[in-house]
Amino acid sequence: MPAISIKNINKTYIDQDGNEVQALHDINLDVAEGEFVCIVGPSGCGKSTLLEIVAGLLDATGGEVMLDGQPVRGTSRDIGVVFQDASLFPWRTVRKNVAFGLEIAGVPKEGREERLKRYISMVSLNGFENKYPAQLSGGMRQRAGIARTLAMNPKVILMDEPFSAVDHLTKCTLQEELINIRQAENKTVLFVTHDINEAVFLADRVVLLSPRPSTIQKIYEIPLEQKRGRNDPLLLKIAAEIAKDINSGGQDIPNNYWGNL
Numbered sequence: 357m358p359a360i361s362i363k364n365i366n367k368t369y370i371d372q373d374g375n376e377v378q379a380l381h382d383i384n385l386d387v388a389e390g391e392f393v394c395i396v397g398p399s400g401c402g403k404s405t406l407l408e409i410v411a412g413l414l415d416a417t418g419g420e421v422m423l424d425g426q427p428v429r430g431t432s433r434d435i436g437v438v439f440q441d442a443s444l445f446p447w448r449t450v451r452k453n454v455a456f457g458l459e460i461a462g463v464p465k466e467g468r469e470e471r472l473k474r475y476i477s478m479v480s481l482n483g484f485e486n487k488y489p490a491q492l493s494g495g496m497r498q499r500a501g502i503a504r505t506l507a508m509n510p511k512v513i514l515m516d517e518p519f520s521a522v523d524h525l526t527k528c529t530l531q532e533e534l535i536n537i538r539q540a541e542n543k544t545v546l547f548v549t550h551d552i553n554e555a556v557f558l559a560d561r562v563v564l565l566s567p568r569p570s571t572i573q574k575i576y577e578i579p580l581e582q583k584r585g586r587n588d589p590l591l592l593k594i595a596a597e598i599a600k601d602i603n604s605g606g607q608d609i610p611n612n613y614w615g616n617l
């Protein structure tokens with residue numbers, strides 16, 4: 357049974373002028389347990405919309421999302437979400453931020469300590485437990501947000517452009533740390549990004565959405581081990597293929613239109 361099953365999802369918004377904006381059209385996708393799937397697509401195609409529907413934060417106009425065979429009805433502890441902005445509580449230390457969900461869930465203090473140590477260490481924030489968000493860099497804040505999500509031990513993790521607001525070097529480090537976390541935790545991850553290189557570096561499969569109304573334009577398998585070289589020729593080839601396909605918007609274009617990407 358897939359960990360996440362997206363079945364015939366449609367989403368139409370009504371904008372402020374009362375006009376219909378069809379964001380998603382008949383999206384069908386299964387994500388296997390332990391799989392890492394990246395969603396890419398042109399700006400405004402509906403990537404975040406899809407992720408929010410899977411997270412139970414937004415209702416679809418039609419269709420259904422199943423988590424381990426059960427329909428998603430609103431948010432749940434089984435689904436962890438990481439956004440571009442870590443949204444930490446500024447008045448709580450790193451430790452208290454990571455502990456927040458556990459406190460709400462009523463996890464006893466003894467059990468909490470062990471989990472806090474494990475995940476703070478997993479995101480390399482040892483020594484920063486008692487710092488406040490304002491005392492951390494952007495990358496460290498994202499790490500704290502990821503630790504907070506991991507500490508809840510969700511079945512799946514949904515990430516919406518989690519590294520897009522940090523500098524390039526930090527982004528590369530965070531990507532590598534995420535691969536290590538994935539190996540340690542064997543989580544199912546659905547990850548939205550506009551960065552094709554990030555997608556092919558992280559994913560088992562990359563799903564390309566077409567321009568609105570968005571359908572699945574193409575799915576690319578990345579047949580490489582989880583720890584891969586950024587300059588692996590196959591990776592670069594698939595990234596170039598995705599770039600070409602995004603630009604074509606699903607239309608056929610001459611083979612040599614983009615030169616030798």
Ligand SMILES: Nc1ncnc2c1ncn2[C@@H]1O[C@H](COP(=O)(O)OP(=O)(O)OP(=O)(O)O)[C@@H](O)[C@H]1O
Pocket residue numbers: 369370371372377379397398399400401402403404405406550568
């Ligand atoms: N609340 C809303 N009301 C009306 N239209 C909306 C609403 N939210 C999103 N949209 C529209 O739906 C489409 C999909 O938006 P969404 O944010 O999901 O795209 P995206 O692919 O994540 O975009 P980006 O790459 O720019 O982050 C866009 O055209 C957007 O303007």
